[in-house]
Amino acid sequence: MADLMQRLRELGRKKDVNLNNSVYSVISCSDLTPGSVDIWVDLPDEIKFDPLLAPFKQRYEQQHGKIESEEPTEGDKTIFDKKHEVDTKKEDAEPLKDAANRLMDPMQTKDEKKLKSAKKKRLDQALRTVKLCALISCWVLLTVSLLMNMERSDVVLHTAVQGGEIKEYVLPASEHRVKVSITLTGPFAQPVTNDSVNSLHLWLHRSVGDNTTAEFEQNSTKWSIHLQPEDILDFSPSSTESRLLILEDQAPILTRGHHDLNTSSHSLITEEITRWGQIGMNGTKLTLRMSSTSSSIVPLTVSYQMNPIDPEDGIIYATILLITLYTLIIFEIVNRTIAALLSSTLAVGVLALCGARPTLPELVSWLDVETLLLLFSMMLLVAILAETGLFDYLAVLAFEVTGGRTWPLINVLCFFTAIFSTFLDNVTTVLLMTPVTIRLCEVTQLNPVPVLMSMVIFSNVGGAATPVGDPPNVIIATHPSIVKANINFTTFTIHMGVGILIVCVQTYFQLRYMFKDINKLRHSVPRDILELRQELAVWRRAAASLSSYSRDEDIVRRALEKKVEKLNMALNRREAGGGASRTDPMFCSTLAQMKQKYRIRDKPLLVKSTICVSFVIIVFFLHAIPELQRLSLGWTALLGALLLLLLAERADLEPILARVEWSTLLFFAALFVLMEALSKLGLISWIGSMTENVILQVGQESRLTVAIMLVLWVSGIASAFVDNIPLSTMMVRVIAALADPAGLGLPLAPLAWALSFGACLGGNGTLIGASANVVCAGVAEQHGYRFTFLQFLKIGFPIMLGNLAVASLYLLFCHCFLQLH
Known part of the structure; x- marks a missing residue:
C-alpha cells in the first residue's frame, strides 16, 4: 500500500479534457457513511481531491470544517495536471542504477557480447561477398551472351x-x-x-x-x-x-x-x-x-x-527469371529498380543464348511509351502544383472537416481516390492523392505507409469500374471482338460498376478488420493515450487496494471503480480513432497553428496550375466517350504539362525535374522489357493455353461456369506476379477464341467481365502487380516513407483474395443463376 501511495504522489499528468470539465459525481452524499469518509481521508491528496469524489469532501467539511490540501488545486485540476520533482529525481537516479548494474556484470558477459558482435560482422561480410559474387556472375553471363551472339534478324x-x-x-x-x-x-x-x-x-x-x-x-x-x-x-x-x-x-x-x-x-x-x-x-x-x-x-x-x-525450355527460363526478380525485390538484395534492370537484361541475355537476341529498335518497341509519357507528364504537373502549397492546404482542410479522427480521415481519402479512379487513370489519381495523404498523416501523427497502401488498393478497385480507369480495361474494351459484341462504354460501366461497388464494401470492412488495432496505423502510441493508460492503471490499483469486507471500504471502492469505468470509456474512444471535440481548446489551437503554417504560398501559380490540371481532367473525361477519343491519355497529360511550364515562366527547370520519379520511370521501362521477354519465351501464352485446355475438358453444361472461374482466378493470380498489360493482351485473345461460334461458342460478355475483374483486382496482390502500386511507392520513398514488398504483400494479397471471391459470387449470380447475358 505504501508503494502505491508513493507512486500516486509522484504521478502528475494532464487528464482528458472532457474528464477535466466533468462535474458528474459518482456517489451522492446520502450514501456516505462516517467510516467511508475516514477511508477517503487516508487516500492520497491526488485522488482525494478529484472532482468526482467531491461528495466525500463535502460531507467531511460539513462535519469537521474546511479542509486544506497540502498542494492547493485549481478548479478541476487533479494529480494529472501537476509535475513533481520526484520524477526528476527518479530520472537522475537512472544513470546511477545503470552504472551499478554495469559494475555488477561479470567480465565474461562483455566477452560474450564482443564475440557475438564479431560473429555477426563476419556473417554480414560473408553474405555481402556472396551477394556481390552472385550479381557479378549475372553481369558476366549477360556480357558473354551478348558478345557471343549476333542480333536476330527475321x-x-x-x-x-x-x-x-x-x-x-x-x-x-x-x-x-x-x-x-x-x-x-x-x-x-x-x-x-x-x-x-x-x-x-x-x-x-x-x-x-x-x-x-x-x-x-x-x-x-x-x-x-x-x-x-x-x-x-x-x-x-x-x-x-x-x-x-x-x-x-x-x-x-x-x-x-x-x-x-x-x-x-x-x-x-x-x-x-x-x-x-x-x-x-x-x-x-x-x-x-x-x-x-x-x-x-x-x-x-x-x-x-x-x-x-x-x-518447354522457354517456360523454364521465364520462370527462373521471374523468381530471380521477386527474390531480389522481396529480400531487398538490391534496389527494386536495379532488380528490374538486372532481370530484364538477363532476359535479353537468355534470348541471345537461345538465338533470338532482339535488335535495339525492337527493344525500344517493347516499351509502353504511352504509359511512360503519361507518368512523366503527370509527375511534372504534380511537381509544379506542390510548390503552391495546395496539398498542405487540402490536408489541413480534411483535418478540420473530420475533426482529426482516424477512420473518417482514411474513409475520405480512400473513397475519394476510388471515385476519381473510375474516370481518371488510376496512376494519375495516385500521383495527385499521394502527397495529400502523406501530409495529412504527418499532421495527424499517423504512419503514412498503411494509409497509402489502403488508398492505392481502393484506386485499383475503383479503376476497374470503367473502360478508362485501368490499362487492362482499355485493352479489353477496344478489342475487335468486344466491340463487335456491342459492349460499349455504358454497358461496360453499368455491369462492372455494380460489382465494383460490392467489392468496395468488402474491401472497406476487410481493411477495418485488418487494422482493428488502431495502433497499427500509427508510428507510435500518441502521448495522450499513454497518459490516459497510466492514469487508468493508477485508479485501478487504488480501487484494487480496497477490500469489500466492510461497507465503508465498499462505498469508496465503488466510487473509484466508476471513475475507472469513465477513464476506460475515454481510452477506448481515443484508441478507436475518435478525435477530440471541435470545441476542445487543444484541437482549436492545433488547427489554428496548422492553418497558419500550411497556407497557399503562391496563389497566381495555383490559378495557372488549376487551369492546366482542369484541362487534363476534362479531356480525360471526354476520353470516356468513344467518339471523342482523338487524343490519347499520354498526349493529353503532356500538353497539360507543357502549358503549365509555359505559364509558370520558370528560367530554371532543374528543381522541377529533380522532383520527377526517374527511378519509377526506369523501373517501368525495365518491367516492360522483362514482360515482353517472358512473352517471347512463351510463359504468357502457356498460361492462356493451359486455361483453354482445362475448359475444354469439362462438360458442355458446366463450361461457362468453369470458364468464368478460370479466367477470373488465373488472370487475377497471374496479374499479381506479372504485369497485367501483356497478360490482358493475351487473355483477351483466349476469351475471343472461347466465344468463337466455330469452337465452344461461349457467351463473350461474362468472360470479358471475368477478365476485367481478374486483371484489375489482381494488381492488389503485390507491390509490382499494378502500375499505381509502383508509382505510390516511388512518391512515398521520395518523401522519406518506404514500404517493402513484404509489407504490401501482407495487406494486399488477402485483400486481393477477398476481392476475387466477391467478384466470383457476383459473376456466378449474374451469369449462371440469372443468366443476364
Whole structure:
C-alpha cells in the first residue's frame, strides 16, 4: 500500500479534457457513511481531491470544517495536471542504477557480447561477398551472351498464293528435328467474325530426290488460317498470325515410286525407315509450302525464324527469371529498380543464348511509351502544383472537416481516390492523392505507409469500374471482338460498376478488420493515450487496494471503480480513432497553428496550375466517350504539362525535374522489357493455353461456369506476379477464341467481365502487380516513407483474395443463376 501511495504522489499528468470539465459525481452524499469518509481521508491528496469524489469532501467539511490540501488545486485540476520533482529525481537516479548494474556484470558477459558482435560482422561480410559474387556472375553471363551472339534478324518475304496451286519456299535443310517460327500478315478473318469457308494452309515439307526419281517425303501438321470472304478479300484490312511449325525426325516417312505411264498416278507406301536421320543430308530439301482454297489470289507477307526457342525450355527460363526478380525485390538484395534492370537484361541475355537476341529498335518497341509519357507528364504537373502549397492546404482542410479522427480521415481519402479512379487513370489519381495523404498523416501523427497502401488498393478497385480507369480495361474494351459484341462504354460501366461497388464494401470492412488495432496505423502510441493508460492503471490499483469486507471500504471502492469505468470509456474512444471535440481548446489551437503554417504560398501559380490540371481532367473525361477519343491519355497529360511550364515562366527547370520519379520511370521501362521477354519465351501464352485446355475438358453444361472461374482466378493470380498489360493482351485473345461460334461458342460478355475483374483486382496482390502500386511507392520513398514488398504483400494479397471471391459470387449470380447475358 505504501508503494502505491508513493507512486500516486509522484504521478502528475494532464487528464482528458472532457474528464477535466466533468462535474458528474459518482456517489451522492446520502450514501456516505462516517467510516467511508475516514477511508477517503487516508487516500492520497491526488485522488482525494478529484472532482468526482467531491461528495466525500463535502460531507467531511460539513462535519469537521474546511479542509486544506497540502498542494492547493485549481478548479478541476487533479494529480494529472501537476509535475513533481520526484520524477526528476527518479530520472537522475537512472544513470546511477545503470552504472551499478554495469559494475555488477561479470567480465565474461562483455566477452560474450564482443564475440557475438564479431560473429555477426563476419556473417554480414560473408553474405555481402556472396551477394556481390552472385550479381557479378549475372553481369558476366549477360556480357558473354551478348558478345557471343549476333542480333536476330527475321527474314521477311512477300508473295501471293493462287487458289489450287502449291507455293514453295526453300529453307535450310536439316536431317533432324526442324522448328520454324512463322509470322504471316494478310487478309485473315478473326475467328469471331468469320463467315467464310476459304482458308490458307501452311506446312513444312522435306524430301530427297527430284520429281522424276524415287524420293522420300515428310510433312508436318498443317496450319489452317481463315480468310476473309471473297467479296472483300481485295483491299481488306490486314491481320497478323503466328505459329510454330515442327517437323519431327520420327514423323511418318513416305516414298513415291516411279511415274506410271499407264495410270498416270503415284503410289504412296510407308517405308520401313523410321527416322529421317537414317536417310542423311545428301540431297535433302526442306521447303515451306502454302496453298489456298480461295479462287482469288491471296497476298501474303511471310516472316520466319529457324530453330526458335523450344516452348518447354522457354517456360523454364521465364520462370527462373521471374523468381530471380521477386527474390531480389522481396529480400531487398538490391534496389527494386536495379532488380528490374538486372532481370530484364538477363532476359535479353537468355534470348541471345537461345538465338533470338532482339535488335535495339525492337527493344525500344517493347516499351509502353504511352504509359511512360503519361507518368512523366503527370509527375511534372504534380511537381509544379506542390510548390503552391495546395496539398498542405487540402490536408489541413480534411483535418478540420473530420475533426482529426482516424477512420473518417482514411474513409475520405480512400473513397475519394476510388471515385476519381473510375474516370481518371488510376496512376494519375495516385500521383495527385499521394502527397495529400502523406501530409495529412504527418499532421495527424499517423504512419503514412498503411494509409497509402489502403488508398492505392481502393484506386485499383475503383479503376476497374470503367473502360478508362485501368490499362487492362482499355485493352479489353477496344478489342475487335468486344466491340463487335456491342459492349460499349455504358454497358461496360453499368455491369462492372455494380460489382465494383460490392467489392468496395468488402474491401472497406476487410481493411477495418485488418487494422482493428488502431495502433497499427500509427508510428507510435500518441502521448495522450499513454497518459490516459497510466492514469487508468493508477485508479485501478487504488480501487484494487480496497477490500469489500466492510461497507465503508465498499462505498469508496465503488466510487473509484466508476471513475475507472469513465477513464476506460475515454481510452477506448481515443484508441478507436475518435478525435477530440471541435470545441476542445487543444484541437482549436492545433488547427489554428496548422492553418497558419500550411497556407497557399503562391496563389497566381495555383490559378495557372488549376487551369492546366482542369484541362487534363476534362479531356480525360471526354476520353470516356468513344467518339471523342482523338487524343490519347499520354498526349493529353503532356500538353497539360507543357502549358503549365509555359505559364509558370520558370528560367530554371532543374528543381522541377529533380522532383520527377526517374527511378519509377526506369523501373517501368525495365518491367516492360522483362514482360515482353517472358512473352517471347512463351510463359504468357502457356498460361492462356493451359486455361483453354482445362475448359475444354469439362462438360458442355458446366463450361461457362468453369470458364468464368478460370479466367477470373488465373488472370487475377497471374496479374499479381506479372504485369497485367501483356497478360490482358493475351487473355483477351483466349476469351475471343472461347466465344468463337466455330469452337465452344461461349457467351463473350461474362468472360470479358471475368477478365476485367481478374486483371484489375489482381494488381492488389503485390507491390509490382499494378502500375499505381509502383508509382505510390516511388512518391512515398521520395518523401522519406518506404514500404517493402513484404509489407504490401501482407495487406494486399488477402485483400486481393477477398476481392476475387466477391467478384466470383457476383459473376456466378449474374451469369449462371440469372443468366443476364
